[in-house]
Amino acid sequence: MKENLNDLRAFLVVARTGSFTKAGAQMGVSQSALSHSIRGIEERLNIKLFHRTTRSISTTEAGEQLYQRLSPLFDDIDNELNELSEFRNAVTGTLRINGNEHAFYYALGDKFVRFSQKYPEVNLELVAENRFIDIVAERFDAGIRLGSDVAKDMIAVRLTDKLPMCCVASPEYLANYGTPKTPYDLTEHQCLLHRLSNGGVMNWEFIDPKSKGRILKVQPQGTISANGGRVLENYARSGLGILWCPLDMVEEDIRSGKLIRILQQWDMDYDGYHLYYPNRRQNSPLFKALVEELRLVK
Structure with missing residues (x-):
């Protein structure tokens, strides 16, 4: 049985956001269209993927297993497509960046705005939270933390003064x-x-x-x-x-x-904020543009 890749991507976004409304806003489609896509997958697989109530939606055990297995595969596909931009020297693709509220709003807010204005084709997802995470395991492209908190096996670029x-x-x-x-x-x-x-x-x-x-x-x-x-x-x-x-x-x-x-x-x-990311990202035009816009210039 071959599933439509767009339907599977819709499933991933709904599972990640826990909301048809939020997923629809991200994908630019209606809530009813997303719901129809998910029902179609469930009917073809003959497996219930989501628990639905009037107030919330969450993955079933089967749905969570499917999400955990598909998510890294789709991320890899996206990354490979993003890397192709190097051949036409274009800045496109998706960036998921983990940081905290202060970094995104106060310390670097103006720089992120300028980046989005300069590169409107880039899909930018900023996730603000206080916990320390493994950005690779949680499928983020980069993280922003104070210098002393940056993992030693990452490339780190200073973004702010003390x-x-x-x-x-x-x-x-x-x-x-x-x-x-x-x-x-x-x-x-x-x-x-x-x-x-x-x-x-x-x-x-x-x-x-x-x-x-x-x-x-x-x-x-x-x-x-x-x-x-x-x-x-x-x-x-x-x-x-x-x-x-x-x-x-x-x-x-x-x-x-x-x-x-x-x-x-x-x-x-x-110590000031640093952008950190795996070294395999460093040659991407998308990451070069991000670093150039955010880095501290003295």
């Missing part, structure tokens, strides 16, 4: 609860917590000004947590706690007086 961190709070919060003088005083304050993908809370790190190079780790305490910095920034502006975050996230609020920088002499700097 990343300065800071502590901020609103004038109202500091007027009501006082200003901490050292990170040790944070135990007496309401901290806005950055929730990690594993359910834990991100520690806050500082450099001891009396002992340069000594890193002080603080486990913040508070009643408000979120897995995105922009949400916590809004709570900080509203006077509901102290926020520890990259400086570029709150520079505008600091200039306007909505937030006040505190504990500045304890501020920590991290």
Whole structure:
């Protein structure tokens, strides 16, 4: 039995997104057309591939097995087709890049916009999350992480200078609860917590000004947590706690007086963001264009 490759690709996108609506938007087809394609595959195979409810869709055991086996095969096909662009020196294809919210929105947002404007034929999929992943195993073309977190067997390209961190709070919060003088005083304050993908809370790190190079780790305490910095920034502006975050996230609020920088002499700097990817990608015109647009230029 020969399956239509377009139908199989539709199956993969639905399985990955868990939604006919999202899959249809990605593929530029209607939800009903996708549903018809999936039903056709199930009827021809005589196997149910998805559990469907009025609110959600998920793969059955058979559907998950099919997804796990087909996904790398289709990725390899896409990669081989992308590599052919080298022969006509064209920049086309698909890029799946894993990073975090801060990298995509604050540190590199303008560069990604320029890349998409310059190369409109490139399908760009940016996946923002906090967890550390194996980009090869999870079928990403590249990842963006701080330099110290980049796998040693990858090609790494520096994208930004050092990343300065800071502590901020609103004038109202500091007027009501006082200003901490050292990170040790944070135990007496309401901290806005950055929730990690594993359910834990991100520690806050500082450099001891009396002992340069000594890193002080603080486990913040508070009643408000979120897995995105922009949400916590809004709570900080509203006077509901102290926020520890990259400086570029709150520079505008600091200039306007909505937030006040505190504990500045304890501020920590991290190594900058790097793009990393397997060495087999380095000669692709698509990757050369991406690196050229994102890399740090001094």
